Amino acid sequence: MAAARVFGAYSRALMAAAKGAASGPATAVKTASSKSRANTGFQKLVPVSPQLGKFLGSSQASRSDAIKKVWDYIKLHNLQNPANKKEIFCDEKLKTIFDGKDQVGFTEIARFLSNHFVKSG
Numbered sequence: 001m002a003a004a005r006v007f008g009a010y011s012r013a014l015m016a017a018a019k020g021a022a023s024g025p026a027t028a029v030k031t032a033s034s035k036s037r038a039n040t041g042f043q044k045l046v047p048v049s050p051q052l053g054k055f056l057g058s059s060q061a062s063r064s065d066a067i068k069k070v071w072d073y074i075k076l077h078n079l080q081n082p083a084n085k086k087e088i089f090c091d092e093k094l095k096t097i098f099d100g101k102d103q104v105g106f107t108e109i110a111r112f113l114s115n116h117f118v119k120s121g
Helices: 002-022 050-056 063-076 106-114
Strands: 087-089 103-105
Touching: 050 063, 063 106, 087 106, 103 106
Parallel strands: none
Antiparallel strands: 087 103
């Protein structure tokens, strides 16, 4: 019984120390290199096809910027199907970049746009 009292006292002391350490202020750890990373992947500017370049107003664009500008255009011109927001109605300007289709699904947008990014060797 005496051992239980001693263990109980140590247990409370350990728990109090652990609780204080866990609630202490967290410090941010900086990475080893402070250099900025090069834009790669979706943020990298790459040449685009003449059709997409005309739509975007630029001969180079990143994939994320191109998709964002297409969605901005769709929302501005109310081209989403009100009954099914997953469907996009294509006007003449969108048909130029979506292979002449009258409507596309929102999951197909990235696939159609990928055909307009020039592949680099």
